[in-house]
Amino acid sequence: MGKTLAEKILSLKSGCDARAGDIVIAQVDLAFAQDTTGPLTVRQFQAGNFERLANPQKTVLFFDHAAPSPNRELANDHRFMRQFARETGCLISDVGGGVCHQLVAESLAKPGDVIVGADSHTVTAGALGAFATGMGSSDVAIVFALGKTWFRVPDSIKISVSGELRRGVMAKDLVLQLIGAIGADGATYKALEFGGEGLRNLKISDRLTVANMAVEAGAKVGLFPADRVTRGYLNHQKRGEDYQPLAADNDAGYESQININLNALEPTVAKPHQVDNTAPARELKGTKIDQVFIGTCTNGRLEDIATAAEILKGKKRHPRTRFIVAPASPQVLLDAISAGYIQILVEAGAAIMPPGCAACLGLHQGVLASGEACLSTANRNFKGRMGSPEAFIYLGSPATAAATVITGEITDPREVM
C-alpha cells in the first residue's frame, strides 16, 4: 500500500518504513520555543546538563506572546531567554519580529521538513507540506539537545476539497465548519491531510489558516501537499530553492475521508467557550460585541488585512466596539502600509499593534473585562483565554470581523459587502 504524507515524511526522516501506529525516532529540521514556553524549555535544557545545542542554526527563540514585555516578570523571562541565546548561539526573533508561526512560514519551513515547536499552533507550517507539530517544553528541550525526537506515526483522515470559496467566505469558515462537524477531539492523535482539486483555489495564506486550526480538532498535524501554489509562494518569498513537490500516494491508506465543497460554505462563527461550538454568522445577528480583534497566527496575514480593509474602506467602527489589529509579521505590516490598508483601518478606528500575538491570549493589548464579548480572528475561545473568565469570545473570519466592526454586533459579511 502507498503512503500518506505523514508516513512519507516520517519514513524519510527516521530512515524506517514508517506506517501508521509505528513509533519512530525522527531527525528534526527546526525546533523553537516562544516567550511563554521558552523559559521552561531553557530550564529543562539546563536541568539535563546539556552543554550545547544539536543545531544552533535550526534552533529559534521567538518573542511574540508578550512582546514588548508588559510587566517585570515577563521582562525577566525575556532577559533569561536572550542570555541563553547569547550563550548557545541559537537564533532569536526579538520584540516586533512577529508571530513565530508566520515567520516559520515566511522564512524557514520547507516541504518535507519535520518541525517541532513549544507552541500548539506549530501545526501551521503543515500548509507548506512540513510535518510540524506542537510539543511541551521538556520535549522541545530534548530536541534542542539531540536534534531528534520520537513520534507515533499518526493515522490520517483525508479531507478532500472541491470548488472555490464564494465572496465573503474565507478559509477560516472552512476550518471552523470542519471542526464543528468532527468536534474538538475529532482528530486526536491523527493527521488531517488535505487534497482534492479544490486545493488549487486555496492560497498559502488560506492553507496556513486551515493548518493552524488542525490542533483545534486535536490533530497532531494538518498537512497540505507541496504543489504549484506552494512553489509560487516560496518563489515570492525568494526561497525557490526550498521547494520540492510532495504528495501522498494515490493508494495511501486513510482511516476515513471527509469531502468539503467550498461553494457550499458560508460565514461561520465559533461561540463561547469551545471551538467546535459553531453556528452560521447570520444566526448570531444581534449579538453585541465590545471588541473586535484581527490578527494572530490564524488570520494576521496580508490577505486577511486586505479583506478587512476592503470592507471597512470609508466606514467607521461602531461607537460601542473597540477595534484592534495586529499584523502577524513586519513583512505583513510593511506590505499593508504600502497597499494603503493600514490607513483605511486607522481611519475606520483601528488601534494597530506591533507584529506579535497581541490580545490572543490575555496577556496584553486588549485584555477583556468581565461580561465583555469579543469577536476575534484567533483560534481559541476557551473560557478565560483573553482575560476575565466571565468574558465571551467568538471566533470568525477577518471578513466577519470587519463587518462586525461596522455594526457593533456579529454580522454576516455578505450583508455589508
Place this chain on the structure above:
Amino acid sequence: MLKGRAFKFGDSISTDHIIPGRYAYLRSNLPELAKHVMEDADPDFAAKVNKGDFIVGGSNFGLGSSREHAPLVIKMAGVSAILAKSVARIFFRNAINLGLPVLICDTDGIADGDELEVDLAKGTVYDKTKGEKLTFSRLPKVMLDILAKGGLVPYIQKYGDFKL
C-alpha cells in the same frame, strides 16, 4: 499503589481551565503559579486537594495550549495521577514527560469524592466507594520507560538517547 480521593471534572477541560494564560507572568515563579491550579474549572480546587488525590476528567482532557505548566501545576498540587476517557495529545506527552501518570479509562462511573486505588503495574483502578474495578489502556513502551525514570529529562540523562 496510589491512593486518594477523586476530583471529578467534566469533558473538555482545557489548559486555560488548568492554568489560564493570564498567569503567564508567573511561569518563572512556580509556587505562586501553582496557587491557581484548575482555577477556572473549580476556584477552590487548590485549597481542597490533598497529596495523592486524583483528577478525574471526561473526554479530551487538557486540550489547547502546549504549556507544560498545566501538568506541572497539577503535579505540584500533589495529584498522583490523571484519569480521563481521552486526553489531548500534547498534554498527554507533557504529563508523562514530568513523571505524572495519565490513565485512559471509562471514568463515567467515578463520582466526585470517591476513594480510589490505582495499581500502575496491573493497570487497574479500584473505586472503593463504589466497589467497582476498572482497567486502563497500556501506554507505549517509550512512555512507560519515561514515566519509570520520573520524566523525560532524567530518562535522557540516564540513556543519552531514546530507546525504542
